[in-house]
Amino acid sequence: MDHRAWPQVTTLDAALAQGFRQVAADSARHLWSCPDAEFLAAARPDPDWPRQYFGAAYAALAERFAGDPAARTRRDIATIRAVIAEHLAPRPRILDIPCGTGRHANALAAEGFDVIGLDLQPGYLRTARAEGSATYAAADMRALPVATGSIDLVLNMWNSLGYFLDAAEEAATLAEFRRVLRPGGKVLVQQDLDAPAALGGHWLQHMKAPLGDGAWLLVRQVPDAALGGLACLSWVMLPGQDPFQGPAFFLRLRDDAAWAAEAAAAGFAKVSIARTPPGVAPHETVVLLGA
Numbered sequence: 001m002d003h004r005a006w007p008q009v010t011t012l013d014a015a016l017a018q019g020f021r022q023v024a025a026d027s028a029r030h031l032w033s034c035p036d037a038e039f040l041a042a043a044r045p046d047p048d049w050p051r052q053y054f055g056a057a058y059a060a061l062a063e064r065f066a067g068d069p070a071a072r073t074r075r076d077i078a079t080i081r082a083v084i085a086e087h088l089a090p091r092p093r094i095l096d097i098p099c100g101t102g103r104h105a106n107a108l109a110a111e112g113f114d115v116i117g118l119d120l121q122p123g124y125l126r127t128a129r130a131e132g133s134a135t136y137a138a139a140d141m142r143a144l145p146v147a148t149g150s151i152d153l154v155l156n157m158w159n160s161l162g163y164f165l166d167a168a169e170e171a172a173t174l175a176e177f178r179r180v181l182r183p184g185g186k187v188l189v190q191q192d193l194d195a196p197a198a199l200g201g202h203w204l205q206h207m208k209a210p211l212g213d214g215a216w217l218l219v220r221q222v223p224d225a226a227l228g229g230l231a232c233l234s235w236v237m238l239p240g241q242d243p244f245q246g247p248a249f250f251l252r253l254r255d256d257a258a259w260a261a262e263a264a265a266a267g268f269a270k271v272s273i274a275r276t277p278p279g280v281a282p283h284e285t286v287v288l289l290g291a
Contacts, residue, residue, distance in 0.1 A: 012060050012215060016236055019057030020244035028218075028235050028243045032206070036222050043222070043231045045250040050163045052247045054121055059101070061236065064211040069103065076157060077107050079286065080188065084153065087186050087288075092152030095180060096134070097141050098160050100124050106132025116151075118144065142172045144180055151180045154187040161189050162252030165227060170252060174266035178291060187268075187289040194275075194283045195253040198223050198230060214239040221251075229253045263289050 031042055046052065063069065084092055091113060096105040099117030101124045109115045109132055118139040119125055125136050139145050141156075142164075154177045164170050177187045197203050198221075207219040216237040224231040229252035235243040254262070256273055263271045270290035276283050 015056045015060035016244040019055040020246045022242045023245045025242050032220055039222050040224055040231050043233045043248040045248040047165050049247055049249050053249050065209055073103050073107055076104060083188055088152050094153045095151045096155045102128025102132050104157055105134035109134040142169055144176045146180045148179050149182050152182055152185045156189045159191045165250055174262055178267040181291040183291060185291045189287040191285045192283055196255055198253050199255055
């Protein structure tokens with residue numbers, strides 16, 4: 001290994017220690033390969049897992065896992081622009097929730113859009129404010145500090161919906177998205193989950209991705225019928241160390257029927273869903289909810 005890479009590994013190591021914990025390699029190997037029922041018992045997420053998971057460790061992983069973040073942002077912004085061009089006035093008021101480090105909000109603000117970014121992570125908000133001109137505040141998506149009927153477009157990007165173990169909290173989130181929309185407004189939900197495949201039993205549980213510098217991200221995702229989603233664990237393998245294991249996390253699965261039912265219950269008038277064709281990687285789902 002090129003020793004010039006060690007400072008980067010050390011940085012990743014330090015970030016992981018802020019949210020993940022080192023476990024014995026034998027323990028990680030067991031959870032990677034054990035029967036689904038045993039895995040689900042061990043990987044039961046804490047109800048407050050988003051606050052535990054989306055910290056410095058996740059940010060360090062996301063930066064490496066994204067490949068070329070700038071290229072991905074350009075693709076995302078192109079999707080958003082297409083929605084605006086087809087459905088909204090030229091300069092809509094946009095709410096990005098959760099906004100993370102402002103990747104989308106700042107890019108849109110730089111193009112002249114009026115953008116509000118909301119997130120629960122103070123570190124992410126500090127980065128977002130330092131790097132762009134959108135308006136930012138700390139907020140929970142289940143109770144938005146935004147006036148009723150004041151937003152034209154709500155953005156919920158990259159698997160940012162579906163975190164809550166309680167279906168009632170998911171319903172509350174969709175109801176909040178609907179509340180803040182003006183007549184004719186839209187909610188854009190973007191995910192890379194292939195929910196129909198997972199719900200149909202055609203799901204690749206095990207994922208391995210290189211992070212550079214000899215590091216690997218491993219994720220096992222097992223459908224949990226009781227929760228209605230995927231129970232997940234992740235590990236990061238660094239050279240010469242026991243693996244770092246992240247907190248258990250959860251992603252809710254919705255097929256077309258579930259989207260239609262939940263959107264109607266929240267007061268949306270229309271749902272449209274676009275998915276990449278089966279077998280095309282990476283998978284992407286774009287859900288558009290209309291007020």
